[in-house]
């Protein structure tokens with residue numbers, strides 16, 4: 001076997017990443033009953049062994065911060081840590097996916113629902129007693145079977161990261177490799193929760209009363225699913241025109257929804273398909289799958305727009321970029337493109353043009369979407385604060401379910417359940433990517449408005465500009481670098497424009 005070089009790391013790293021992504025796509029879309037990750041890890045031992053890790057750590061430590069070489073080494077090291085940790089957890093992941101795709105919840109009255117479809121069934125259940133029964137059955141099954149698997153995975157991943165000598169602890173390693181500051185972001189989240197508390201208190205009761213006929217003291221997370229499902233607007237968001245509406249908008253902004261065959265849409269119901277939509281690039285930029293399991297109504301429009309943003313990004317990356325810039329990097333960037341598109345669901349001009357909303361119900365819908373935005377931002381701020389606590393140095397994992405319920409319930413008012421403490425937990429701080437993407441998408445929107453006007457989404461020059469200026473670069477740049485590059489006056493990312501936008505929506 002030849003010596004490990006940067007080129008070998010890239011070539012084999014890419015082949016490994018492609019194989020892994022394809023296996024995940026097949027299993028999560030319900031086309032395979034389980035995933036077989038371990039044979040893939042075995043095939044690529046050379047880029048997943050000690051030598052590869054040491055090679056990458058050395059590269060990271062020897063390159064000059066600020067240089068292109070250092071940027072590349074940082075991306076490769078983050079990928080190495082993630083892949084090496086996942087390698088030792090592949091058996092756990094396989095077991096979890098097989099469990100998820102076959103598990104069934106059963107209520108005390110004998111009603112059965114596939115575990116994967118539980119969130120859909122709860123959101124669609126109009127009878128509150130039935131909704132609570134379903135949620136109780138879901139929580140019982142999670143507590144007994146799913147939560148222990150997740151807890152083991154989280155603990156083992158943390159132990160692995162701490163065993164690699166990059167920085168002193170889990171959180172410090174995250175900061176060192178991503179260039180983010182968890183402390184600073186957590187402080188921003190705490191401030192956001194404080195700054196929006198009175199707005200939240202003023203807004204929530206009316207929505208609970210009007211949509212569900214319940215009080216603040218009664219509201220649970222299962223009620224939140226039903227409230228945000230907003231089935232009263234289903235007629236405005238028909239499933240039959242979902243894909244065509246989004247494709248029409250893309251055509252109007254000078255884009256092809258299928259990116260000349262590079263994006264493959266998998267939108268239909270299939271047993272074993274995850275309820276959470278996802279975008280799986282299997283070759284970047286040539287082959288990108290967009291997978292969605294319809295829930296019905298407005299959520300499907302939001303989700304399709306979101307995943308479309310990811311798919312367009314991956315399918316338009318320059319082919320000649322190296323592996324690390326096409327496949328790796330700061331996922332806040334791809335999430336910001338996804339959110340830029342899903343935020344059209346809060347854009348009056350977009351809604352009137354591409355949905356069946358009309359002048360009689362658009363204002364009420366916009367107020368609901370302001371409420372929804374505030375809810376999700378508060379939920380994600382709560383999630384980050386909880387996860388920082390969970391990954392802290394002296395945390396006793398047994399105390400986390402109570403900490404989870406307290407933190408998330410305080411942030412959202414909806415009563416959370418201890419059973420979800422390790423399931424509603426994205427490893428490796430993925431919630432930081434969403435939070436920063438939220439901030440970046442509002443700057444991207446401002447920039448598009450100043451360049452292409454308020455209805456940039458139907459300006460035929462806007463799509464080609466996005467390919468050229470944003471998507472073709474992959475994730476070479478960090479979210480901050482993109483914010484500085486595209487915003488006039490180099491605005492920094494913050495929650496301030498999001499709060500202004502929510503205030504405007506609520507005052508519609």
Ligand SMILES: [Zn+2]
Nearest residue numbers: 306310335338
């Ligand atoms: Zn996303």
